[in-house]
Amino acid sequence: MKAIAARRHHRFAPAVLLALALLLTGAVYAALAPSAASAAAPSESDIEAGEALFQANCATCHGPSAEGRDGVPSLIGVGAAAVDFQVSTGRMPMQMNGPQAMAKPPQLDEEQTRQLAAYVASLAPGPAIPTAEQVDTTDADPANGMAVFRTNCAMCHGAIGKGGALSEGKFAPDLSGSTPTQVYEAMLTGPQSMPVFNEANLSPEDKRDVIAFLEEQQAGSPGGTDLGAVGPVAEGLWVWVVGIGLLIGLSVWIGAKSS
Amino acid sequence: MSPRATTGARAAGGTADYLDQRTGIGLAVKSFARKIFPDHWSFLLGEIALYSFVVLLITGVFLTLFFVPSMGVVTYDGPLATMRGQEMSEAFASTLHLSFEVTGGLLMRQIHHWAALLFMASIITHMMRVFFTGAFRTPREVNWLVGFVLMILGLAAGFTGYSLPDDVLSGNGLRITDGVVKSIPIIGSYLSYFIFGGEFPGEHIIPRLFTVHILLVPALILALVGLHLFFVVLHKHTQYPGPGRTDRNVVGYPLFPVYVAKAGGFFFVVFGVLALMGATMTINPVWNYGPYDPSPVSAGAQPDWYMLFLEGALRLMPGQGTEWVIGGFTLSLNVLVPAVVVPGLLFTALALYPFIEAFATGDKREHHVLDRPRNAPVRTASGVAILTAFFVLILAGSNDLLATHFDLAINDITNVFRALLFVAPVVAFWATKRIALGLQRKDRELVLHGHETGRIVRFAHGEYVEVHKPLDDYERWLRVQHEPRRPIEILPAEDERGVRRKGYRRDLLRQRVSRFFYEDRVEPVTPRELAAAHSHGAHDSLPTEGSAPAQIGSDGAHRGPDDEPETTDSTRIDVVHG
């Protein structure tokens, strides 16, 4: 460590760092690309490990062979995408009974999630986990994404995906914390109250554009603090708190100055 | 100025002299400048409204330089990635152009919109001040009506402005308006076709709204603000009760220089706060909502706050079974009741309130000293009840946000608000009236027995008493200056010859209303009661500090300490202004 600290300012340091970074990217890509392929054709051992995990974590509700029961859906044919979405967002294994399964910190790690997905996918064909290039937005069209979002998603998730209320305590969540893969999977599998947007409904390009539109929102609001981006109600609240509040305060102060 | 006046000063003096000799304006300016204005922070609420209107005019002129009021379709090719290549109206495209390409455009848009929200908020608070202090009583009923029309015009200005950018939210608002207009029986659909120049949305509505928004409504507001302020000067300003303040004088500072300086300074304060809000807080980010197209509606679609009560009424109204088809005609009570009948009732009650109260009191005298809200319990309670209903409707209009932010079920919220809309105003009325009467009783107590001092004295014979400190003149005046209001007595139904009296029914109604207002009351302390209170209970008269005798019910001339601000006495009944 000391040696590195001493050489930090060496004039070759940037070049070395760049080389290292490139190497790392290459290695990560090499590691990831086959794993995406392996999602399509998982190994026997993955499926076995997945089954064991399933029996331990999910079978109590979804049944020993994932056939479901009263109030709990069957997982046969939901595909790897559904499992990856539900487990990576922490919604499954479900904990509390409520109007809908709540997102929480994931209970199972990535490896286990992959194994579970492999097991459920092995039961019957279903939507696969989207590949890295399916969710790559480098040359996506956020304007088309916005148009698609506006007609298909905004009525529940709000204009820029800040979430909104549904009936009886259910709600469409805020999308700003979702990863591109999760957004894609959600469209593909229609979790909880959400409808399914299969590849015929919304083409893979449209889905990618939607993700690009949501990524644009990370830049923040050009007009200053966005006040939660929930629209005119927040603006109305703030005009009373800041506008009227401040001005009445100042009026009292001015009034006090005179007498 | 130095004795050797400059040429400029001489020229100015000459011009002023010239004008004065021909118009007599000097006298007018002088008497206007000598006008006395009482001072209180709540009298600045109207000024906040005035100044936000000025800010609206200034920023609005800037916006008109760039806004294109047209529904012609263009393809966007500006800098915003989420819009590139999209088809949109010129109105929306020019709003984006204003926000992202015109230097200072976004700031101006945001100041303009914040000023609009502040304008309405200050109008409502100003109206509340006028209402709760009884400043609308004779001779100011007409000015109350002028103010009321200004409020409606403010709503119209806000609504038309909100609709101009042609984004999804403003289009949704217009769609609702279209529905509301169509729900009016018989003429509804004709009216809708007239407004939109055909089937909604058509191509005319934005240019039409533009004319209304930048010409018609501002011109009317400007004219009526002029009339409103003319009335304020004509009637003179009311004043809060205090020593030396009566219905026949005004205690305060002259308009010039004190008030002018303060008011002028306050304009910059209001502008400053608005500029701060416009610079740091996003408002109406139309680029998030996208160009209007009648199909999408997004979650969280709400109007600006002053229209939210209408949205709330619509959200609360049950839909099933309230749409009737009678002889082939649809009667949409589900829209008509919440969007036309409810606001109609609310606004009519507000506009007519001064006349309703005058009818109940039968009081035709002029009032220039304001009421303390506690001394008019039923009025105060009615105001609070109306505000409560308004607030419940506003919350109902935000029910989706309440649901997501407080983890509630939207169905439960809606049902609770349905009940609250009827229950909460009644409870608020009852509670407010009780509190007001309680405060009056406390005032009586204080006047009769003075402040508790916490000093316990033991007499020689062993009795303990607490020493009460009598109120000083200011404190006492405040608590005893008002007149008792009692239900009116009416003549019997038949005159002395046994003939039924004309107008008896009207009198009976008046008596009922009057009873509702003044049945429950607490009488202010009379001089006799005060004298009695002081002469009994020896403990009250134990010397504390130099206490002055009660000064009540005398003629209302000067009675405060001498360090009071200037007063002008004028007979209000026959003021003639030069």
Ligand code: HEM
């Ligand atoms: C465009 C909106 C309005 C503007 C610019 C405005 C402005 C003002 C100003 C500057 C004053 C004198 C200072 C004060 O007492 O606050 C005033 C007084 C008054 N306003 Fe307004 N006002 C508006 C709306 C209203 C409304 C909505 C009402 C009630 C329906 C109203 C009723 C009155 C009355 C009765 C007075 C006389 C108050 C008194 O002498 O105590 N005004 N207004």
